[in-house]
Amino acid sequence: MANRKNRTDTLLLKTTALAAVVALAQGCAQTTAQRQAPSDATVAAHVAAATRAAESDLTALLTLCKPAPAARPPQAELDKGLAAFIAKPAPPPGQAFDNLYFVGADWVSAWAIKTSDGIILIDALNTQAEAAALIEGGMRKLGLDPAQIKYVIVTHGHGDHYGGAPYLAQKYRARVVMSEADWTMIETRLEFATPIWGAPPKRDVSVKDGDRITLGDTSVSLYITPGHTMGTISPVFDVTSGGRKHRAMLWGGTGFNFGKDVPRLDSYIDSTRRMGTVAQAQRIDVLLSNHSGIDGSQAKLAALRQQPAGAANPFVIGAPAVERALNVMGECAQAQRDRFALQ
Numbered sequence: 001m002a003n004r005k006n007r008t009d010t011l012l013l014k015t016t017a018l019a020a021v022v023a024l025a026q027g028c029a030q031t032t033a034q035r036q037a038p039s040d041a042t043v044a045a046h047v048a049a050a051t052r053a054a055e056s057d058l059t060a061l062l063t064l065c066k067p068a069p070a071a072r073p074p075q076a077e078l079d080k081g082l083a084a085f086i087a088k089p090a091p092p093p094g095q096a097f098d099n100l101y102f103v104g105a106d107w108v109s110a111w112a113i114k115t116s117d118g119i120i121l122i123d124a125l126n127t128q129a130e131a132a133a134l135i136e137g138g139m140r141k142l143g144l145d146p147a148q149i150k151y152v153i154v155t156h157g158h159g160d161h162y163g164g165a166p167y168l169a170q171k172y173r174a175r176v177v178m179s180e181a182d183w184t185m186i187e188t189r190l191e192f193a194t195p196i197w198g199a200p201p202k203r204d205v206s207v208k209d210g211d212r213i214t215l216g217d218t219s220v221s222l223y224i225t226p227g228h229t230m231g232t233i234s235p236v237f238d239v240t241s242g243g244r245k246h247r248a249m250l251w252g253g254t255g256f257n258f259g260k261d262v263p264r265l266d267s268y269i270d271s272t273r274r275m276g277t278v279a280q281a282q283r284i285d286v287l288l289s290n291h292s293g294i295d296g297s298q299a300k301l302a303a304l305r306q307q308p309a310g311a312a313n314p315f316v317i318g319a320p321a322v323e324r325a326l327n328v329m330g331e332c333a334q335a336q337r338d339r340f341a342l343q
């Protein structure tokens with residue numbers, strides 16, 4: 001008895017000591033990063049930390065560690081780039097989970113969550129034409145009825161995510177959901193304005209951090225993760241694969257395309273840390289994006305189409321990998337913050 005108690009005590013002590021060491025190390029890392037004046041060395045250290053965290057499976061995220069421009073691109077350049085992206089042939093639509101479907105373009109994604117009482121769509125692509133061809137068309141190919149779209153969650157107020165929303169809202173009376181900050185942004189001064197995108201949606205459902213959209217048997221938790229825009233929504237929801245439940249987070253905005261803005265990068269860094277904690281607490285083991293270059297969704301859907309039934313779902317990357325991904329993005333944001341601070 002005494003022996004067992006001793007062993008338990010020792011184990012407890014070890015665990016506590018380990019936790020203390022980990023906390024100390026984390027505290028030191030953060031304090032060092034906060035206290036150390038930005039320099040080429042701190043930039044390199046953050047890029048190195050991101051590269052380590054990316055291991056071999058998350059290297060796609062390291063594009064975020066490349067230097068970001070201090071100013072937004074001029075309109076003509078933006079339009080030219082967008083037109084080229086939109087002109088790329090779209091991948092086939094596909095089913096990622098029992099209740100989650102990809103109905104996106106090559107560059108930008110849209111996701112349909114099937115519930116017992118209709119469909120929650122996440123993002124609406126660049127234009128009405130894309131919403132018709134890829135969202136409506138894709139759903140029909142997958143056996144889904146676009147008339148069942150009840151909500152369109154727009155992750156953030158850039159036109160590659162809202163361009164098709166007014167069309168779907170008007171045609172199916174779908175409610176358009178956005179954060180208060182991004183409703184205000186699109187109503188007052190668009191961060192990116194181009195006639196290539198569909199017009200912004202009219203103000204509808206405004207959500208705040210922690211709100212949920214519930215439809216039938218499904219509830220989507222909405223986290224506001226400021227950074228890419230100040231009201232970016234990162235939805236968290238359950239998915240099932242072969243009847244097994246998993247928890248997914250869709251990171252709602254990734255790139256640093258806002259120019260030299262150190263406070264905004266600080267918000268981004270805070271968002272990655274906070275969502276790392278959320279991911280750990282909720283055992284989130286699936287990380288999705290609204291751009292397939294970030295989450296590799298096209299390759300994963302192609303793999304799913306090839307593999308035998310019952311094989312492991314490539315979208316399930318595991319909780320540690322989700323935390324590493326948030327760490328990679330946070331370290332890249334810290335590298336960029338230091339670069340801007342040096343300019």
Ligand SMILES: [Zn+2]
Nearest residue numbers: 156158228253
């Ligand atoms: Zn964006």
